[in-house]
Amino acid sequence: MIEEVGTTEQGDLVINVGPQHPSTHGVLHLVITLNGETIKKVEPHLGYIHRSIEKMCESLSYRQFIYVTSRMDYLSSHINNHGCALCVEKGMQIEVPARAKVIRVLMDELTRLASHQLWWGAMAMDVGALTPFFHAFRERETINDIMEETCGARLTMNYMVPGGVMADIHPNFQKRVKEFLQFFRTKIDEYDELVTGNIIFCSRMKGIGYLSPESAVSYGCTGPTARGSGISCDIRKLYPYEVYGELQFDEVTVAEGDCFARYMVRMQEMRQSLSIIEQLIDNIPEGEFQAKTKAVLKLPKGEFYSRVETARGEFGVYIISEGATTPYRIKFRSPGFSNLSALDHMARGHKIGDLVAIMGTLDLVIPDIDR
Amino acid sequence: MLSIENITHSIDVWLNRTFSPTVAVLLESLIVGLCVIGLFALLGLVLVLMERKVSAYMQIRLGPNRVGPGGSLQTVADTLKLAMKEGLTPDGADKFLFNLAPFLVIVVAMMILAPVAFAKGTQIWDINIGVLYITAISSLSVIGILMAGWASNNKYSLLGAMRSGAQIVSYELSAGISVISIVVLTGSLRISDIIASQQDGWWLFKGHVPAVISFIIFIIAVTAETNRAPFDLAEAESELTAGFHTEYSGMKFALFFLAEYVNIFIVCAIAATLYLGGWMPLHIGHWAGFNGVMDYIPSSLWFIGKTFFLIFMIMWFRWTFPRLRIDQLLNLEWKYLLPLSMVNLLLTALIAIERWHF
Numbered sequence: 001m002i003e004e005v006g007t008t009e010q011g012d013l014v015i016n017v018g019p020q021h022p023s024t025h026g027v028l029h030l031v032i033t034l035n036g037e038t039i040k041k042v043e044p045h046l047g048y049i050h051r052s053i054e055k056m057c058e059s060l061s062y063r064q065f066i067y068v069t070s071r072m073d074y075l076s077s078h079i080n081n082h083g084c085a086l087c088v089e090k091g092m093q094i095e096v097p098a099r100a101k102v103i104r105v106l107m108d109e110l111t112r113l114a115s116h117q118l119w120w121g122a123m124a125m126d127v128g129a130l131t132p133f134f135h136a137f138r139e140r141e142t143i144n145d146i147m148e149e150t151c152g153a154r155l156t157m158n159y160m161v162p163g164g165v166m167a168d169i170h171p172n173f174q175k176r177v178k179e180f181l182q183f184f185r186t187k188i189d190e191y192d193e194l195v196t197g198n199i200i201f202c203s204r205m206k207g208i209g210y211l212s213p214e215s216a217v218s219y220g221c222t223g224p225t226a227r228g229s230g231i232s233c234d235i236r237k238l239y240p241y242e243v244y245g246e247l248q249f250d251e252v253t254v255a256e257g258d259c260f261a262r263y264m265v266r267m268q269e270m271r272q273s274l275s276i277i278e279q280l281i282d283n284i285p286e287g288e289f290q291a292k293t294k295a296v297l298k299l300p301k302g303e304f305y306s307r308v309e310t311a312r313g314e315f316g317v318y319i320i321s322e323g324a325t326t327p328y329r330i331k332f333r334s335p336g337f338s339n340l341s342a343l344d345h346m347a348r349g350h351k352i353g354d355l356v357a358i359m360g361t362l363d364l365v366i367p368d369i370d371r
Numbered sequence: 372m373l374s375i376e377n378i379t380h381s382i383d384v385w386l387n388r389t390f391s392p393t394v395a396v397l398l399e400s401l402i403v404g405l406c407v408i409g410l411f412a413l414l415g416l417v418l419v420l421m422e423r424k425v426s427a428y429m430q431i432r433l434g435p436n437r438v439g440p441g442g443s444l445q446t447v448a449d450t451l452k453l454a455m456k457e458g459l460t461p462d463g464a465d466k467f468l469f470n471l472a473p474f475l476v477i478v479v480a481m482m483i484l485a486p487v488a489f490a491k492g493t494q495i496w497d498i499n500i501g502v503l504y505i506t507a508i509s510s511l512s513v514i515g516i517l518m519a520g521w522a523s524n525n526k527y528s529l530l531g532a533m534r535s536g537a538q539i540v541s542y543e544l545s546a547g548i549s550v551i552s553i554v555v556l557t558g559s560l561r562i563s564d565i566i567a568s569q570q571d572g573w574w575l576f577k578g579h580v581p582a583v584i585s586f587i588i589f590i591i592a593v594t595a596e597t598n599r600a601p602f603d604l605a606e607a608e609s610e611l612t613a614g615f616h617t618e619y620s621g622m623k624f625a626l627f628f629l630a631e632y633v634n635i636f637i638v639c640a641i642a643a644t645l646y647l648g649g650w651m652p653l654h655i656g657h658w659a660g661f662n663g664v665m666d667y668i669p670s671s672l673w674f675i676g677k678t679f680f681l682i683f684m685i686m687w688f689r690w691t692f693p694r695l696r697i698d699q700l701l702n703l704e705w706k707y708l709l710p711l712s713m714v715n716l717l718l719t720a721l722i723a724i725e726r727w728h729f
Contacts, residue, residue, distance in 0.1 A: 037697055127609075128600060128608075128692070130430070131690050133430075138431055198692070198693060204694075204696060351696055352610050353696040356610050
């Protein structure tokens, strides 16, 4: 679907939003053309924090390159690591022990919760409510503490390795996760009370930034952005990996396609993640947490692809191997890049305040877009 | 009893006995000017700290707690820092207007203070058109904001200033009509008369439902007029970085900041005066005993208590609500508040004519 490209006319106001702007949550640079307060065109300019991660990976071994991927989408580093580990395991045909599988899924879902919590706070801040941010960080802190106990890190986890996980879970892990579940069950209702039902918030969200199912597909949107337009695209359901196939959970889709739909998808996904964690936390099988692997991994000649569902959408890892200890070429498919490309389509004709709200519902993480 | 009224009265008597009447008036003006500047500094210190503490407790934080006991000197430290900073004037800015704007805003804020009654008999200027004066002067501050936005040569500032202009001009209407409804009930524009008319009860309670409605409309309108969240579109941190004062730094920024807080104090003081009786203690009809007990609390404490309660409410709004969009903001005023306040004014007039109020 190709649209007519908005043109800049005499009298239009061209504003640079970013690279340093409070609501771009990173070094995103948007050149917006305005007619008064109405947006005529949004042009994202990328590359401010390009670190050529894909090129770096070509000189790193199959064990090493996973560490770099934590720095891409830093809010779901577990899931990035997971995708890379899955791809290497596929190439090496490593069978992951059952215990590691469950631990991985638990970590993924905790990460998803933490990421959505941060999104919720930042989203509310974008539309002008400053307090929810602190409430969100209070809950996220608990997850970070749980992660820290087991992985030793709070942001760049580097916990998933080819063959399983780096270390076994901490003895306190189950107890603390269960405490957190109980605590967060009450807090998520508080989230709804504070923000979801607020009349100002609803009027800022409903009917804003409409993304039709067709455009969602044509822009390659995935994750909550596409599910907010009613597209079923949850990798956990469509191509189940690890133990997702055996779990009871719903794929959340909302058909409206506006900012509020995307908001509701994430809010309900938090509840789904809670239920997934509840199903698994008492059923972690005994056994090895890591499969026995060779000291040096050499993927056979060929091409390998794996995908996982991060908090923002589909994350794909594509490895071309020439049979050496390092990959010949690595390509990452990051969800943020495709979601950002739909921003212009969604924001046209709305006001500046709406642009900020729409960006909030896309949940952009800039290092994920600029690799 | 040592009250502010007695102190001011004895100073007045002493000055008139010692000097000729002209010199006495001049000296009194000088003292009042110094007092206003002192009050400004004090208000800035107290309100900024109060905002930071209120927001901190709402956000599960502690707030400033390092400088001075309980962080009480934090604002002093911040002001010193701002005073030390270089007052930059951006290249391409209209230098004269750019430097004039913050002073205009602060001078307007000072001028509105004149007819506010701080305690029994403590008023700078009991002008017979007090309420009209306040309404007229308060609309001048938009000129300073527009000036700042235009002269900065920054698109964010310009957008913020334009938003602010549209917003203040619109919301002045319903604020004005709310004020008029009290004037209708009182029959006088003089602030001291309005306060005296609440001798046997505050207008908020005496004026039936229309007074409550006009109080709510007034609070909404003045929140918008002072550019406070959820109507802080002129600053709109997440959209326009800092709106009309994006380019300001150092003391010039501090003046805008100070003017914002002083304006909050003033509008809350006016709301307290019109609806909650100003310095008048809580009196209920003919309950002489109750009224007598209430009179033991000094009038200045009544005034400060009511004003700071309203200030707390406005701060509460800011840390709870998301921000409105510009078109929603104007819709709210022109489609809902203005018609409602007009109908409400008619009802109030009916009550005033039929003497239905208590």
